[in-house]
Amino acid sequence: MMRARQIVATSGLVAVVVWTAGARVGAQEKPAAAAKAAAAKPAASNAGQVARGKYLVVGHGCNDCHTPYKMGDNGPEPDMTKFLSGHPADMTLPPPPQPVGPWIASVSASFTAWSGPWGISYTANLTPDKDTGLGTWTSQQFVDTIRNGRVQGHGRQLLPPMPWPAFKNLNDADLKAMFAYLQTIPAIKNKVPDPVIAPPPPAK
């Protein structure tokens, strides 16, 4: 019981699932492995929310940038072993090409590294890994990130091509559903590099 309480205090929404599951089976000591399994499987209480979140994550194309692409039999396709884990930390890239004429942006073949007037951005790890992903985030921090276009709602600005100006129009319930779903996918340890942010344009 105490272990379940500690997990609740430290791991956000997933932990709420653990707590709910623990409460249903009674006040018993819950082994870590069982707690982990419960975390991976949404409890009935938020299964609908998770399903809605999956629908939104899939339908809004999160996979297009946050899952690295690899070359497959059908051309570039997402590497589902790295599902939504962002730009691979072990991928070495040369400097991006200089823009030519009206072509102002470049993208790596993985679709996870982007270069343009904003600098160089790397897509984030959206898995629930506690050290490198969203594992310690709260649902509200996720909502605030999309709503405000800033990391955890208050930090540095999100950079293109993250379409937060579009996604911020989603309502809170939908954004929280997306977060609930993201907390159920396999955690992948992948520390995405910091972006390189271009200086602001000079004064006119």
Add this chain to the structure above:
Amino acid sequence: MRLPRSRVSVRGLRTALCLTLAAAITGVVTVATSAPPAAPWAPPATLQETGLYSDWATKTVAPGTLLFSPQYPLWSDGATKTRWMRLPKGTFIDARNPDVWLFPVGTRFWKEFRFSRRAETRFIERGPEGWRFAAYAWNADETAATLVGENGLRRSVEIRDGVSHAIPSRADCRVCHEAGPVHILGVTALQLSSARDPNAPHAEMLPEGAVDLDTLVARRLVRGLPPAVTSTPPRIAAPTPLSRAALGYLSANCGGCHTGTGELSSLSFALNYTLNRRADQLAPAMATAVDKPSKFRVPGMPEAINRLCSGHPDASVVVQRMASRNPLVQMPPLGTQLVDEEALRLIKRWIAEDLTPSASAASAGVRQP
């Protein structure tokens, strides 16, 4: 692994992705949503329509509009700022919590930013649904101020050396003003106290005609303050004038977000100076920052571990982040592009002189009864 690069337009990048990129660059919203929120408030198209001035040509402020000046100003890259508020007739501010005032629906605030000329005037209104935010950019000859779009304006008036003032997006207005329980950051019992701190960085003399706490209470525009606040003008309790100024600066510039509550509560980090606490309690900054480890690591500064490292300014994460304008490091993360050198000197001196282990750090910031 080394991967080939490709331009946005080459094969393999799907049309939808290109549209997404274009939307992100241009700010154009293209994705339909299943349940859009209710129609938002539409800000007036011009500053003139917000009712600040009764005579636009002479810039005469409308009757009932109160000029005010917080004793610890927020650093805005050296802008000269003028602030006003107006309460609906017959209403008052509920100040039972001296740190978190409650404003009646219809209350309006304006703040004008000047560099070489007027750059912008910000407007905040208390609506029935919550706070409303808008910003108005002045034209070059200062004859008109028009509504800035939702995404703000990165290149406003030049501050100096090619650096432009940036008018914030409406989202950024909310980031600062809705981060904690205090939504109007410069309007509290401490900020408007008549016991103004002469050592506050960028301290202003109270402008002629401006109201302070005493006048607001006397005019019954502020009601319900605890007797401890009305009997003596509130001030930061600190062992030295230096500590007082440092705690005041941190409260005004960092304590809007770092309140130890809300979405940042997991940091257990509060820099807001509160009057509403027990007399024997340390100021939040003293309790949560001095020799307390930071979760942030400053690149290239492995020795900077503690938020405020007693006696060692350069090993203090707060100092390093104040001194940076790298977007990944800087604090505050928005609203400023130039380091506040005057405040940086003050905070460094405070850490070096007042936060030495032998100093009475344990008593600093304990509120005087």
